[in-house]
Structure formats: structure tokens, C-alpha cells
Amino acid sequence: MRKKLVDPNRLCMGCMAELARPGVPCPVCGFDVARYQRPGNSLPLYEIVNGKYMIGRVLGVGGFGITYVAWDFYQAKRVCVKEYFPREIAVRNLAGHTYSEQISVSIHCGSQAYTQHLDKVQSAYMEGLKACIKEAENLSRYYLMPGVVSIRDFFYGNNTAYIVMEYIDGIDMKRYAASQGGRLHPNVVFALLKDVLKALNAVHKDNIIHRDISPDNIMLSRQWKAILIDFGAAKDYANSMKAPIQLKYGYAPVEQYDREGNQGPWTDVYSMCASIYYLLTGVRIQEARERQQQDKVQRLQAMGVPVSEAQDAAIWKGLCIMPEERYQSAAELYRDLYQESI
Numbered sequence: 268m269r270k271k272l273v274d275p276n277r278l279c280m281g282c283m284a285e286l287a288r289p290g291v292p293c294p295v296c297g298f299d300v301a302r303y304q305r306p307g308n309s310l311p312l313y314e315i316v317n318g319k320y321m322i323g324r325v326l327g328v329g330g331f332g333i334t335y336v337a338w339d340f341y342q343a344k345r346v347c348v349k350e351y352f353p354r355e356i357a358v359r360n361l362a363g364h365t366y367s368e369q370i371s372v373s374i375h376c377g378s379q380a381y382t383q384h385l386d387k388v389q390s391a392y393m394e395g396l397k398a399c400i401k402e403a404e405n406l407s408r409y410y411l412m413p414g415v416v417s418i419r420d421f422f423y424g425n426n427t428a429y430i431v432m433e434y435i436d437g438i439d440m441k442r443y444a445a446s447q448g449g450r451l452h453p454n455v456v457f458a459l460l461k462d463v464l465k466a467l468n469a470v471h472k473d474n475i476i477h478r479d480i481s482p483d484n485i486m487l488s489r490q491w492k493a494i495l496i497d498f499g500a501a502k503d504y505a506n507s508m509k510a511p512i513q514l515k516y517g518y519a520p521v522e523q524y525d526r527e528g529n530q531g532p533w534t535d536v537y538s539m540c541a542s543i544y545y546l547l548t549g550v551r552i553q554e555a556r557e558r559q560q561q562d563k564v565q566r567l568q569a570m571g572v573p574v575s576e577a578q579d580a581a582i583w584k585g586l587c588i589m590p591e592e593r594y595q596s597a598a599e600l601y602r603d604l605y606q607e608s609i
Contacts, residue, residue: 272343273285273338273343275313275321275338276289277289278321278323278338279293279295279296279298279323280298280300280303280312280313280323280324280336281293281296281297281298281300281303281323281324281336282295282296282298282323282336282345283323283336283337283338283345284296298324300312303324305325306325306328306333308333308352308354308357308358308359309325309328309333309335309359310322310333310335310350310370311370312324314370316337316348316424316425316429317420317422317424317429319339319340319341320337320338320339320340320346320348320429320431321337321338321340322335322337322348323335323336323337323338324336326347327497328354329497330353330354330355331351331352331353331354331395331399332349332350332351332352332353333349333350333352334347334348334349334350334497335347335348335349335350336348336434337431339419339431344434345434346419346431346432346433346434347431347432347433347434347435348429348430348431348432349429349430349431349432350427350428350429351395351396351399351427351428351429351430352372352427353392353395356374356375356388356391356392357372357373357374357375357392357427358372358373358374358375359371359372359373360372360373367425370425371425371426371427372425372426372427373426374388374389374392375388396423396427396428399428399430400421400422400423400428402475402498403418403421403428403430404421405473405475406418406470406475406498407419407421408473409466409469409470412466412469413462413465413466413492414461414462414463414464414465414466414467414492414493414494414495415463415466415467415469415470415494415495416432416433416435416486416494416495416496416497416498417432417433418430418431418432419431419432419433432496435486435488435494435496436488436489437486437487437488437489437494438486438487439482439483439484439485439486439487440459440482440483440485440486440487440493440542440546441481441482441483441545442483443487444482444545444546444549449549450546450547450548450549451546451547452573453547453572453573453574453578456543456546456547457578457604457605459487459491459492459493460485460493460539460543461601461605462492462493463485463493463494463495463539464539464597464600464601464604464609465601465609466495467495467535467539467597468532468596468597468598468601468609471532471535471596471597475498476530476531476532476534476535477495477498477535477538478523478530478534478535478538479497479498479515479538480495480518480535480538480539480542481515481518481538481541481542482542482545482546484496484497485542515538516551516554517541517545517551517552517553517554518537518538518541518542518551519537519538519554519555520533520534520537520538520555520588520590520593521555521556521559521588521589521590522534522590523555524555524556529590531590531595532595532596532597533590533591533593533594533595533596534590535597536585536593536594536595536596536597536600537555537585537586537587537590537593539585539597539600540581540582540585540586540600541586543582544564544567544582544586547567547570547572547574548567548570548572550570552564552586555588558588559588562588564586566579566582566583567579567582567583577603577604577606578603578604580603581594581600581603581604582604584603585600597609
């Protein structure tokens with residue numbers, strides 16, 4: 268089947284739909300290029316990376332990267348491009364003498380950097396850059412696996428790195444829950460997350476942990492499939508003690524508060540159970556360190572959620588404060604939630 272060649276000037280930079288009349292707001296997504304305010308440090312619209320991906324609007328900005336909607340000229344399809352950009356130590360060279368210098372990334376010791384020693388910051392940046400590509404290489408093995416975002420390509424450029432992923436047309440589960448009154452029925456949540464837990468277990472077997480699981484990092488596609496996204500904080504858990512502190516309060520367990528904390532599959536188990544708890548109750552649980560002082564988290568059944576005794580006990584065990592008291596693998600959590608093995 269021949270791929271359709273598209274005039275880039277006729278593509279909406281908000282959703283990559285083909286426009287009948289360029290320069291007017293997109294009839295599909297409403298994006299107006301004339302009103303677009305580019306987030307600080309992000310790439311400009313229409314920028315081409317690696318010779319084949321045209322950058323559109325920013326979809327999200329995180330602690331370690333910037334995600335864009337993009338157009339793949341080779342495959343003639345919409346994709347997501349994530350740029351490695353640790354915001355505490357990276358900056359766009361907007362004052363560069365040439366255009367290539369202006370879109371490149373450089374390193375600085377900002378006020379939020381964990382050290383003011385430039386050599387240490389540069390070393391940390393390069394280690395993170397290499398790790399970004401290494402994790403993308405590892406995750407690319409799960410291309411088209413249900414439950415996890417598919418990695419299509421990865422490469423270096425502009426003194427940083429880029430990961431190209433499938434574009435998921437849908438809504439994150441946090442927003443979906445909000446649209447349904449703030450909480451979802453257990454039958455819906457557990458059915459949707461089956462594939463996610465299976466995929467997470469497979470990723471863990473390759474010594475990779477996500478470290479940033481939350482309802483807004485689980486997408487719900489138009490095909491009614493849940494997909495875990497944003498592996499920007501992912502690490503080889505054999506080396507997790509070298510990883511920077513990455514926290515999402517209410518979802519991060521105690522070991523993530525410590526740079527030398529012992530992180531592993533049990534870390535993602537906690538975050539997954541906290542995410543399930545939120546989707547079922549509409550309540551984000553206490554920060555893990557607050558729970559160490561005075562644990563106010565109630566069990567699901569006590570919160571009026573119609574789950575079985577086994578499901579209630581499984582989520583409760585997954586939310587244990589101490590890592591050694593939790594499930595040590597996603598497979599164990601899956602077994603007790605679904606009464607079957609992966």
C-alpha cells in the first residue's frame with residue numbers, strides 16, 4: 268500500500284490532521300497556529316529532527332523530558348516524540364549564533380540543580396542521556412505488546428536524545444475518572460488494567476522499573492485499551508540507587524524519597540496500587556513519609572468500594588509502607604487480584 272505524501276504546510280500542528288485551508292484553526296482539534304504559545308525551552312513548530320520527524324505542539328512537560336505530537340514523513344503517520352530534557356540542568360541555546368546552536372541543548376547549574384559543580388552536572392546529564400537511549404532500546408523489545416506504549420525509534424540529536432512512540436488517541440485515566448464523576452467501578456478498572464499489569468511484569472523481568480506510575484500515566488485509547496506511558500523516569504533497578512529522586516506525591520513509595528533507596532518491582536507495585544485506589548475512590552492517598560508517622564489510609568471496603576475480600580486484601584498489601592511487606596512482583600499482585608497466573 269502506497270503511503271500518501273502530505274504537504275507539511277497543510278498539517279495541523281496540534282493534531283497532524285490534514286487541513287483543507289492552512290492558516291485557519293483546525294476543524295478537528297481547534298488548534299490555531301497563530302495563537303500558539305510555545306512553552307519555554309521547547310522546540311519550535313515545524314522543526315525536523317533526525318531528518319524525518321516534524322515537530323508539532325507540546326503535549327506535556329515533565330521533570331526529564333518534553334513530549335511533542337509529530338509527523339513521521341517516512342511512515343506518513345502521527346507519532347509522539349519525547350525529548351530528553353532534565354529541566355533542572357538543561358537549557359535551550361536560544362542565543363546561539365546559528366539555528367542549529369539555537370535548538371541544541373546545553374547544561375547549566377540552575378538554582379534547582381542538586382549540585383552547583385558544573386562537572387558533576389555534566390556527568391549526570393551524560394549518564395542520563397545514555398540511560399535514556401538504553402531504556403528506549405530495552406523497551407523497544409515490547410513493540411506492539413498490549414498494555415504498554417510502543418517505541419518506534421530512538422536517536423541522538425541537538426546534544427540530547429529523542430524517543431519516538433506510537434500516538435495514543437484517547438484520554439488518561441485520571442481525566443476519564445473525573446469525567447465519570449470522580450471514581451470508576453471496580454469491574455471497569457480491573458478489566459482495563461489486566462494488560463497493563465502483564466506488560467509491567469514483562470518489563471520488570473528485564474530489570475526495568477517505571478518509577479512514575481499514576482492515573483495520568485495510563486492512557487485509555489478509543490479502542491478501550493489501557494496503555495502505560497511515560498517511561499521517562501524508568502531505570503534498570505540493579506542501578507536504581509544511582510538514579511535521581513523522582514517523586515509523584517501520593518503514588519511514590521518511601522524508597523523513592525531516598526537517593527539510595529532500594530527500588531525494584533515492589534516500587535511499581537506500590538504506585539500501581541495507589542493508582543487503582545485513586546481510580547476506585549477518587550482519593551489520592553497520603554504521602555508515603557506521612558504514612559510512616561501516622562497512617563490514615565483506609566481499606567477499600569471501608570471506603571465503600573464494592574470489591575471482593577481478595578481484591579481488598581491485594582490492594583492493601585500492595586500499599587504496605589515497607590517494601591519488604593509488599594508484593595515483590597507484578598505477577599504476585601496480578602495473581603491475587605484476578606485469581607489466576609500471568
